[in-house]
Amino acid sequence: MNQQESIQCAVFGASGYSGAELVWLLHNHPHFSLSYGFTSGAREAESITALYPQLAGRCELVLQPWHPDLLPRLPQQVRVVFLALPHEASAGLAPELIAAGLVVFDLSGAFRLGDPLQHHQCYGFQQPVLEQPVPYGLAEFTELTGNESLIAVPGCYPTAAALALRPVMPFLTDDCTPIVNAVSGVSGAGRKAALHTSFCEVSLQAYGVAEHRHQPEIAQSVGHDVVFVPHLGNFKRGILATIYVQLKDGVNETDVSDAFHNCYEDKQLVRIVSTPPKLQQVVGTPFCDIYFKLHGRQLILSVAIDNLLKGAAAQAVQLANQYLGFAPQTGLLPGPGAVV
Ligand SMILES: NC(=O)C1=CN([C@@H]2O[C@H](COP(=O)(O)OP(=O)(O)OC[C@H]3O[C@@H](n4cnc5c(N)ncnc54)[C@H](OP(=O)(O)O)[C@@H]3O)[C@@H](O)[C@H]2O)C=CC1
Numbered sequence: 001m002n003q004q005e006s007i008q009c010a011v012f013g014a015s016g017y018s019g020a021e022l023v024w025l026l027h028n029h030p031h032f033s034l035s036y037g038f039t040s041g042a043r044e045a046e047s048i049t050a051l052y053p054q055l056a057g058r059c060e061l062v063l064q065p066w067h068p069d070l071l072p073r074l075p076q077q078v079r080v081v082f083l084a085l086p087h088e089a090s091a092g093l094a095p096e097l098i099a100a101g102l103v104v105f106d107l108s109g110a111f112r113l114g115d116p117l118q119h120h121q122c123y124g125f126q127q128p129v130l131e132q133p134v135p136y137g138l139a140e141f142t143e144l145t146g147n148e149s150l151i152a153v154p155g156c157y158p159t160a161a162a163l164a165l166r167p168v169m170p171f172l173t174d175d176c177t178p179i180v181n182a183v184s185g186v187s188g189a190g191r192k193a194a195l196h197t198s199f200c201e202v203s204l205q206a207y208g209v210a211e212h213r214h215q216p217e218i219a220q221s222v223g224h225d226v227v228f229v230p231h232l233g234n235f236k237r238g239i240l241a242t243i244y245v246q247l248k249d250g251v252n253e254t255d256v257s258d259a260f261h262n263c264y265e266d267k268q269l270v271r272i273v274s275t276p277p278k279l280q281q282v283v284g285t286p287f288c289d290i291y292f293k294l295h296g297r298q299l300i301l302s303v304a305i306d307n308l309l310k311g312a313a314a315q316a317v318q319l320a321n322q323y324l325g326f327a328p329q330t331g332l333l334p335g336p337g338a339v340v
């Protein structure tokens with residue numbers, strides 16, 4: 001790929017929280033050029049600044065309502081599309097975009113689970129059957145050839161949990177089931193208003209206990225069953241996860257430290273930190289910060305990401321960079337900052 005060439009791209013769901021972050025990242029990216037930001041067909045065309053006034057004078061993209069009649073001409077105008085849509089909308093649209101020759105980075109859960117039955121149980125609709133397998137794009141562990149037509153961008157909680165767990169999985173006792181407790185900011189639920197995310201209702205609370213759709217996704221990503229308890233926190237953005245695992249006899253702190261450093265020493269967007277991370281050190285950034293501590297045979301991991309960036313838009317751009325042969329952190333470091 002000629003590094004000077006600008007890659008034309010489009011964002012679907014550009015009025016939503018992760019879509020707006022994608023718009024801003026791509027608007028500032030040195031190698032991507034954003035041709036379109038689409039909204040649902042229910043809206044009129046309007047500037048993104050009508051929804052996100054903080055972008056005034058910085059990004060004046062006019063958002064277009066999506067209509068299927070636009071599809072035939074789209075491949076002449078763009079090469080890469082990012083879908084920041086509800087799961088079922090992605091499931092419907094992605095196959096059409098692929099058939100039209102576009103490369104799709106899908107932020108939804110429509111194509112993440114490899115088992116169609118499990119997908120149906122979690123999402124309540126059939127996963128479309130595609131000719132090519134869909135890579136699950138946990139960016140630090142994914143090599144893309146540039147021939148894939150669809151990449152499933154991992155979920156926000158699964159990104160945090162798997163980046164912390166994967167390096168230490170070989171050290172776990174045979175009967176250990178990792179326990180993942182995680183708190184997310186309200187932007188994790190998206191921009192659409194709902195009673196449970198309204199200002200007066202939000203109060204730190206567990207939800208989806210032992211039945212959240214990210215439990216099988218984390219298990220698939222780390223290759224082992226996990227216990228997963230998400231919590232909704234009364235803050236805007238960020239995920240903080242605390243993870244507990246039991247270590248085999250003989251595994252010591254140096255082994256754990258070496259495993260993390262060997263895994264991430266050449267990965268700029270994962271930082272192994274020496275004090276438990278605060279959300280404020282990752283919010284507005286594409287970083288994942290991981291802290292670890294041994295307590296006897298227990299290993300405690302504390303991991304923080306921005307759900308809308310490393311957990312969504314920044315990871316999608318990171319994957320697109322890798323797909324096109326750019327350095328993973330291109331356009332993300334130093335980042336343009338956050339929108340929402
Ligand atoms: N929020 C987060 O932290 C994360 C979200 N994700 C995933 O990213 C996707 C988007 O999430 P999020 O940004 O939170 O969602 P939002 O609710 O904030 O935004 C949804 C977007 O999708 C558009 N849309 C809704 N229905 C349709 C449709 N039928 N056809 C076309 N466009 C449609 C909306 O347009 P309009 O404004 O016109 O209604 C809006 O632009 C979801 O799949 C989510 O699971 C992944 C990781 C983290």
Ligand SMILES: CC(=O)N[C@@H](CCC(=O)OP(=O)(O)O)C(=O)O
Nearest residue numbers: 108109155156184185186188189
């Ligand atoms: C706080 C909150 O509601 N978070 C969302 C997860 C974030 C999200 O959008 O899910 P994906 O990462 O699978 O796309 C939830 O629990 O459903």
